[in-house]
Amino acid sequence: MTADRANGIFAGIDRVAILLYVSIVLAGCLSIFSASYDETSADPFAFSHFYMKQLVWVGLAWGAGLIVLLLDERFYHMFAYPAYFAGICLLLGTLAFGSTVHGAKAWFKFGSFAVQPVEFAKIATALAVARIMSNYTFSIGRISDLAKVGAIICLPLLIIILQNDTGSGVVLCSFLFVLYREGLNKWLCIPLLLIAALFVTSFLLSPLTLLVLLMLVCTFSEIMMSGQWRSRIVYLAALALAAALLFVVMALLTPGTMSFYHCLLTVTLASLIVVAVYAYRQNLPNILVTAGLFVCSLAFLASTDYLFEKLQPHQQKRIHSFLGIISEPSGADYNVNQSKIAIGSGGLTGKGLLQGTQIKYGFVPENHTDFIFCTVGEEWGFIGTTVVLSLLCLLILRLMRMGERQEEPFGRIYCYCVAAILLFHVLVNVGMTIGLMPVMGIPLPFMSYGGSSLIAFTILLFIAIRLDASTRQFSLDNF
Amino acid sequence: MTTGRDGFARMRTLQYVVLIIFGTIGLRLAYLQLIDRRYGELAKANTLRHVVQYPPRGEVFDRNGEYLVQSRECYDLMVIYREMDKEGFDTARMCGVLGIEPEKLRKELANARMQPRIPHMVANFIPKEKKLLFDECDFRGFFTIYRTVRQYPRKVGGNLLGYVGEVNREMLRRYPEYKRGDYIGMSGVESAYEPLLKGRKGVKLQEVDTHGAVKNSYMNGLYDSLAEPGKYLVCTIDARLQLFAEELMKGKVGAAVAIEPSTGEILMMVSSPTYDPDELVGRERGNNYMKMLHNKRRPLYNRAVSARYPPGSTFKLVQGLIGLQEGVLRPSDLHPCHMGYQVGRLSMKCHAHASPLDLRFAVATSCNAYFCYVFRDILDNPKYGGVKNGFDRWKEYVKSFGFGRKLGSDFLGEGNGYVPDRAFYDRRYRGSWNSLTVLSLSIGQGELGCTPLQMANLAAIVANRGYYYIPHIVRKIEGQDSLDRRFYEKHYTLVDPRHFEPIVEGMWRGVNVGGTSTAARLEGLDVCGKTGTAQNPHGRDHSTFLSFAPKNDPKIAISVYVENGGFGASAALPIASLIEEYYLTDTIRRPHLVDYVKNMNIYYPAYDR
Known part of the structure; x- marks a missing residue:
């Protein structure tokens, strides 16, 4: 039995993953059909309908998946860097020659078809991350190695943000998931997450509160890393005292020139130099990492205002609406509100195929792309959403399991990358339709309408399946 | 470190993370879909x-x-x-x-x-x-x-x-x-x-x-x-002028186009027969449309921009200009004409007038023979070594006048017209042809086809002495300061502006001194004009007239084409002249001419069979 499995091209393929994938894609097709079916249309099979086009995309995606499976797994290892390089070039090319859709200059247009290179850049980044981290000499504890991974992730991220496509860019942050799996200190992960949260909420808080929170977060995580808390608390207290002193002195000498915020900032930055020298002498890398993190996030927070200006007005409005800053009823939250109504009105069993009234009459905009989940919610109810979410959840867990059984770190890291990207997409996309997340405009994997995203996700997943298959093939030979 | 125990622990943590995320979403969905009935009601109210x-x-x-x-x-x-009330619905009442x-x-x-x-x-x-x-x-x-x-x-x-x-x-x-x-x-x-x-x-x-x-x-x-x-x-249309022109063209098949030379604006554009546009509105639209579609005179066909007519003698203006530019003709050159042009067995008839004659007089009297000489001199110019190269050069000139191509106006369905090329004659005469073979081109006959818009544009070119603006129909668009750029560019022909004077002079003499167009004379307006009579195989000659006025500072350039109208002076000329008079003076001082035009009876056996 093992012999014939080992010899076929498709030997060792994880059938569960394939089954999950096919079910999700078909559910997506059904939803797109339901969302874009037009009763008044003269010709229901005309190619201009989204559901007909999606069928073509599905065909192409499966073709691409097949090709991915036919290639040797060493190919992906070998071409990780070239692919990454090509991906970066493609992104830069889009920046230079791309066309603008919804304010994001992230599309290449070929006639009536548009391709979004971001989707393919994700694959390239995942491959590159897997390649560098699977390097024999790589150690996640070493700062230079960590910086390399950071650079690989941040380079495409920056270009994508420059394209005004922040939503797709933030997806790359999900690689934190992988870094954690590969042994990144959890006390580094938690401050990173907290800082990300601070970034999102930075519009709500005053700069002083932010600074204090940031200091507390960093010091606390450093305490947890080193286990020494007494000297750190003394340090914090000293900072507070010095800042207060400076504030009083400045207020007496030249009243009104420095607020307490500026005093605290000055004192902290000055002390950091001392701290850095001390840490370097004593050879305490943790302190250096934390200090660097602190400075970076400070710079980052200072630039958020600028970055926020860079966002499209509709994105600003959405973030504001999500954070409850703007309560004017001018309808920035119209999308979310309508999508909540659509999903909520589905009830337990839903209204049935093509019976959805909310999606049908265009209450929910973009109901076949980013808001496809509304169709599921309204027409198939809680049962439908649970099934779809379970499928996605199982696929992600399956990917993690596939990662765990890999012989090579390359395969493991890649599988985790895929799982992380999928997880982030699901979280943000489904989250935004039910009002848990701000509207970012990223697709639901395998379900949203769109050739680029479907094909890219398929390739992403099938590379993981291919890597896994070869491991299993190999291990089957052994036993 | 990452594969052993620690790795396993981390995998577990991440699995929990995944489950927590999906759990949160699931709980939120359960809340939205199962517990909070508000949304269902909102949706219902949302009918x-x-x-x-x-x-x-x-x-x-x-x-x-x-x-x-x-x-x-x-x-x-x-x-x-x-939502209809099926029982109580009263069909008859509605x-x-x-x-x-x-x-x-x-x-x-x-x-x-x-x-x-x-x-x-x-x-x-x-x-x-x-x-x-x-x-x-x-x-x-x-x-x-x-x-x-x-x-x-x-x-x-x-x-x-x-x-x-x-x-x-x-x-x-x-x-x-x-x-x-x-x-x-x-x-x-x-x-x-x-x-x-x-x-x-x-x-x-x-x-x-x-x-x-x-x-x-x-x-x-x-x-x-x-x-x-x-x-x-x-x-750019002048509605009253348009109405007047449509009345004059009633009963005739053809087209009339007037252009303001200094801007390229189309002042009037009639394709006859036309129809009442109100007929294509409302419930009767379909019936009326079918009726028009089956009308043999084809009222839905816009002759003014699409039809291909032989330009006839009006094309002599172009020949003269090309001759002057090429240096094969000087305004004072004399050519003889004794009732026609004769070489061997081939002959091109002409009418009675004095001989020999110079260019100005030839334009005024529309002498066929003169332009046969000119045309042959252009084609047989030794400079180009052979009639075929000469013909290519000639075609370039003609094209620069806007013939044989779309002018690029803002009209969809603008016709190209037709100017034959060298390959066409090579095919037709199996490669052996000379300037005599294609002689009929010299007087605007033969294979030449021009749209009335192109002819009106020729009138504008002569009026401007050498350039034109692309004719267009729209003058201003709400909320836009200007039209497309192409309508503001001067398009020069390949003929130098200084060569236009003798031609204009000839056109002026033809109207004001003595020639074929004297009936177009308007006191004090210095009308310049050129008649054309185009032979056609389907019946009587087509009548055409090309004109602009006043001679210096032209305000209107016009071309009228009446199918089977006979001589240029008998049908097209009076129409063009009346339109000019109406546009320039706002009055009609020749009511008898209006009556004459309106009562003109032209038979169209080709259409009305």
């Missing part, structure tokens, strides 16, 4: 009716601010079958109120039944008065939508302005932004400027209760969008 707000189509003015095309309000009657046939109403209701949830159109073009009556009756499930239809106060310019119709299947496939029931410009200005005229549709959300009665507008109209009316256009 919204999307009423499309159709924008009024942009209006069209003439150059003096007079309406050429207006938009008139009318209504479409819609029904949502599901038919009485709206003036529609019961048979049609029943048929439409049967259609509406197929898709009970979507609004279905029952009747269209309901005038405002009937709509007000209908509003008082309260038929459940029925409602009206505001639309606009076209109305033409002057009833002129059928082919020029074009007509508006409902989008058909073919168009729906090609332009996905249109929906069934939308109107679209089908021809003429309506079609060329469709994107500007159509405006933008809006949508009004109305909350509807379970009985289908409108409660109020959703969220106080927060998500409504207003229809954005189409942009208005100001045409």
Whole structure:
């Protein structure tokens, strides 16, 4: 039995993953059909309908998946860097020659078809991350190695943000998931997450509160890393005292020139130099990492205002609406509100195929792309959403399991990358339709309408399946 | 470190993370879909009716601010079958109120039944008065939508302005932004400027209760969008001149085009026979359209921009200009003409006039023989070594005058005309031909085909002494400071402006001193003109006249073409002359000439068989 499995091209393929994938894609097709079916249309099979086009995309995606499976797994290892390089070039090319859709200059247009290179850049980044981290000499504890991974992730991220496509860019942050799996200190992960949260909420808080929170977060995580808390608390207290002193002195000498915020900032930055020298002498890398993190996030927070200006007005409005800053009823939250109504009105069993009234009459905009989940919610109810979410959840867990059984770190890291990207997409996309997340405009994997995203996700997943298959093939030979 | 125990622990943590995330989403969904019934009710209350707000189509003015095309309000009657009161519905009453046939109403209701949830159109073009009556009756499930239809106060310019119709299947496939029931410009200005005229549709959300009665507008109209009316256009057309010209052209087949030479604006453009544009509006549109389609004189065919006519003697102007530029002709050159041009057995007849004659006189009297000499000199110019190269050069010149190609006006469906090329004659004469073979080109006969617009453009070129602006029909677009750039560029011909003077002089003499066009003389206006009589195999000669006035500082350049009209001076000339007089002086001092033109009887055996 093992012999014939080992010899076929498709030997060792994880059938569960394939089954999950096919079910999700078909559910997506059904939803797109339901969302874009037009009763008044003269010709229901005309190619201009989204559901007909999606069928073509599905065909192409499966073709691409097949090709991915036919290639040797060493190919992906070998071409990780070239692919990454090509991906970066493609992104830069889009920046230079791309066309603008919804304010994001992230599309290449070929006639009536548009391709979004971001989707393919994700694959390239995942491959590159897997390649560098699977390097024999790589150690996640070493700062230079960590910086390399950071650079690989941040380079495409920056270009994508420059394209005004922040939503797709933030997806790359999900690689934190992988870094954690590969042994990144959890006390580094938690401050990173907290800082990300601070970034999102930075519009709500005053700069002083932010600074204090940031200091507390960093010091606390450093305490947890080193286990020494007494000297750190003394340090914090000293900072507070010095800042207060400076504030009083400045207020007496030249009243009104420095607020307490500026005093605290000055004192902290000055002390950091001392701290850095001390840490370097004593050879305490943790302190250096934390200090660097602190400075970076400070710079980052200072630039958020600028970055926020860079966002499209509709994105600003959405973030504001999500954070409850703007309560004017001018309808920035119209999308979310309508999508909540659509999903909520589905009830337990839903209204049935093509019976959805909310999606049908265009209450929910973009109901076949980013808001496809509304169709599921309204027409198939809680049962439908649970099934779809379970499928996605199982696929992600399956990917993690596939990662765990890999012989090579390359395969493991890649599988985790895929799982992380999928997880982030699901979280943000489904989250935004039910009002848990701000509207970012990223697709639901395998379900949203769109050739680029479907094909890219398929390739992403099938590379993981291919890597896994070869491991299993190999291990089957052994036993 | 990452594969052993620690790795396993981390995997577990991440698995929990995944489960927590999905759990949160699941809980939120359970809350939304199972516990919080608010949303379900909101959706129910959300039985919204999307009423499309159709924008009024942009209006069209003439150059003096007079309406050429207006938009008139009318209504479409819609029904949502599901919301209809099936038992209590009184067919007869509704038919009485709206003036529609019961048979049609029943048929439409049967259609509406197929898709009970979507609004279905029952009747269209309901005038405002009937709509007000209908509003008082309260038929459940029925409602009206505001639309606009076209109305033409002057009833002129059928082919020029074009007509508006409902989008058909073919168009729906090609332009996905249109929906069934939308109107679209089908021809003429309506079609060329469709994107500007159509405006933008809006949508009004109305909350509807379970009985289908409108409660109020959703969220106080927060998500409504207003229809954005189409942009208005100001045409270059002079409506009164257009009307006058259409009256003069009535009963004749042909076309007349007038251009303002200093701008390229089309002042008047008649394709005859024309039709009353109001006939292609409203419920009778289909019937009238079919009638016109089967009319043998083809009123829907815009001859002014599409027809290919032999230009006849008017083309001699071009020959003379090319000759002058090429240096094979000087204005003072004399050529003999004794009732024609004769070489061997080939002869080109001419009429009686003095001989020998110079260029100016040749233009004035329209001497055939003179231009046979000129044309042969151009083609047989030793400079180019062979007639074929000479012919290529000649064709380049002709093309620079706008012949044999589209001028690039803002008219869709502008014709190319036809100027034969070397390959054409090579094919026809199997490679052996010379300047004698193609001699008929010299007097604008033979294979040459020009659109009336191209001929009017030639008149404008001569009037401007060497350049033209691309003829165009729109002068101003609402909200735009200027038109497309191409309409502001001077297009020079390959002939130097200084060569135009003797030709203009000849045209002036032909009208004011003695020649073929003396009937076009207008006191004090210095009219310049050139007649043309084009032989054609289908019957009597075509009559054409090309003219501009005044000689210095020309205000109008005109070309009139009357099929089977006989001599240029007998049909086309009086029409052109009257139009010029009317445009330049605003009066008609020759009523007898108007009567003569209107009573002119021309037979068209080719069309009316």
